[in-house]
Structure formats: C-alpha cells, structure tokens
Amino acid sequence: MAKIYYASRTAPVNIATLKYWGKRDKDLNLPTNSSISVTLSQKDLRTLTTASCSEVFEKDELWLNGQSHSLDTPRTQQCLSDLRKYREELEARDESLPKLSKMHLHIVSENNFPTAAGLASSAAGFAALISAIAKLYELPQTASDLSKIARKGSGSACRSLFGGYVAWEMGELENGEDSKAVEVAPLSHWPDMKACILVVSDDKKDVPSTSGMQLTVKTSPLFQHRIEKVVPQRFEEMKKSIVEKNFPLFAELTMKDSNSFHATCLDSYPPIFYLNDTSKRIIKLINLLNDSVGEIIAAYTYDAGPNAVIYYEQKNESRVLGLLHAVFKSVDGWQKIDVKSLTPPSI
Ligand code: 2P0
Secondary structure: OOOEEEEEEEEEOEEEEEOOOOEEEOOOOEEOOOEEEEEOOOOOOEEEEEEEEEOOOOOOEEEEOOEEEOOOOHHHHHHHHHHHHHHHHHHHHOOOOOOHHHOEEEEEEEEOOOOOOOOOHHHHHHHHHHHHHHHHOOOOOOHHHHHHHHHHHOHHHHHHHOOOEEEEEOOOOOOOOOOEEEEEEOHHHOOOEEEEEEOOOOOOOOOOHHHHHHHHHHHOHHHHHHHHHHHHHHHHHHHHHHHOOOHHHHHHHHHHHHHHHHHHHHHOOOOOOOOOHHHHHHHHHHHHHHHHHOOOOEEEEEOOOOOEEEEEEHHHHHHHHHHHHHHHHHOOOOOOOOHHHHOOOOO
8 A cells, every 4th residue: 555654733823013014026925024923822723734645645635624625826836836846855865765745745734713814824824734744845944944935825924933922024135035934032031921812703804914915005105104114113123122021112012013004904095994893992991901000011913803912911911801801791882702712822
C-alpha cells in the first residue's frame, strides 16, 4: 500500500492593535502600512490543520470544518507553489528524500470559533496551512520566511506565524521579500496581559476585508493622512509600549488606532460600517470605566466586524469583566451578550 505522509500544526488567531488596512500590491498582498498584533490563546481560538500527501492522492483537496472547499484560488495556489518550490530545493540536494513535492496534498482543517465573523479566521487558517505543510515537507525556513508565504494567502495571516506580540513590517521592495512578520516580544514577556472577546454577532461580515480595503484606498482622503502621518509614528510608539510593558500607553494607542481605522471605513465612498450600536456602547463603557478610575485600565479594538476585543491587565480583571458582565446582563435596551463569551482567553 502507498505510504501516506502527514503532519499537523495549530495556529492562533491574532488581533491587530495597529491595523492593516490597504494594499499597495494586491497580488503579492503588500500592505500600505506596517501593523502590530497580539496573538490570542490557542486554548480558545485556533485553527488545527493536518496536511498529508501520497502518491495515490489524485488531486489537491481541502476539508474545512468537515466540508469540502476548493484549493483552486490564486492565493492558495501561490502558497502551495511557494512551499513546493522550497521542498523541491531540499529534494534536489538530497536524492534519498521522498518526492513529496510531486504528490497531491490533502488538507483537513478545523476552527474552534465562528468562521468569517471578524475574528480573523483567515489569518489562523492560512498560518496553520502554511505551518502544517512546512512541517510535512521538513522545511528549514524560519517563521519570518514562512510568514512571507502566509502573507500571500491573507495579509494578516503572516502575523499568526508567531505567538505573543508581533509586527508585520510593510517593507519597501516591489517583490515583497522584506514584507514579513517579526516578533516584538514573546508571550512570556507580559504575562499580566489579558484579552476578552465580546461576541456581539457571529454573522458573516457585510463587506469582506479585501474589497473593503480596496474601496478605502481608492476613495478615502483620510486614508492617505492615516498611512503617511499617523501610522508610521504609532508603529514605533506601540512597539516601545510593549517592550516597556506600559499598559496605559499601549491601550491608548490601541483604541486610537481602532478609531482611526473605522474612521477611514466611514470616509470611504460608499461608506463601510463595521461597528453597530452595541459596539459603540462598548466603546462608551470602556471610556467611562477609564475616566472613573482616573487611568487607562482597559482598551477596546474592533476589526472588520462588530465584535469587541478588550485588553486589560490581570490585576484589573474583576473590575473590567465585572462591569461588562453587570451591564450586558442587566441594562434594559442593551443587547444581551452571551456571558460565556466573556470568558477571557488568556494570552
Ligand atoms: C488586521 N484586518 O490588521 C486588519 C484590521 C481587518 C481589520 O487584516 O485581503 O483578511 O486577506 O490580506 O488579512 C483583514 O484583512 O485581508 C485584516 P487580505 P485580511 O488584522
């Protein structure tokens, strides 16, 4: 019987605290600005992928959450082709290696969270796909090297190749060889940092990220200001706040960047709305909490959807989560949010 080779890897969800929004090259997924993210706990939010190959497989196939999906998209094909090229190099150097690069792949992938609900499922998905195949092929490439392949699958996926605090450096080269993810600090650097997700809605998003950002690049004058005058300085400041574990500064920059990103969405024509009334109430509540304490102890951030991610330090957990529980369980007229969704995925 023909041998089946296989390997499994998980990849975490990452939530941007400095947002990627805009491409300067859509084929290579090169961004218009650098970004920063925090990786969430794999206990709560992750993709698990098994990649296998065999001489008897007749075509490349993918099963995502139990359903068959096409691997025949240009982005996925580009990722598979890059990985096969690396494997071919190994096989050319060592004749004794099995010719895995010539075999078809079967990929089985599973998320433990709602797909496409603004919870960065494509990031974890592509990162797990690239990691699993790189392991199957026994590739020697570093996580930063592999992040360049993941980036071509989905921009934000490059940041899910690392745990902890991650920067995606936009790079300057036209071929994208310097547009990669790097570690700012490992998870262990800031053990007090916590995050919780408020699942306001697990519906699919209205405007997919890829087309949304293209519209913003094309139509928003505010966007030019953001990428030229706002993000470059914020990128350096946020990295410093992480290295120095300066929570108030990290939190302020995180909230301001979420606001700035959603402002460019609103400035697009026609406008893009990702936040709903509940999202806006959460923003007000976090500001109220910080005001009443007299310092910033919690930060909100929103991606391309209405769900909030709240960052806080462990020492303030009962204050932050206590307030959110109390408000969303009891105030009339506020959307009731599933209390279970407030379980903090410790990061
Ligand atoms: C981010 N988002 O930095 C930002 C914040 C959404 C808002 O990365 O077209 O799914 O696949 O490169 O990575 C969503 O964009 O877009 C995203 P593609 P992606 O996390």
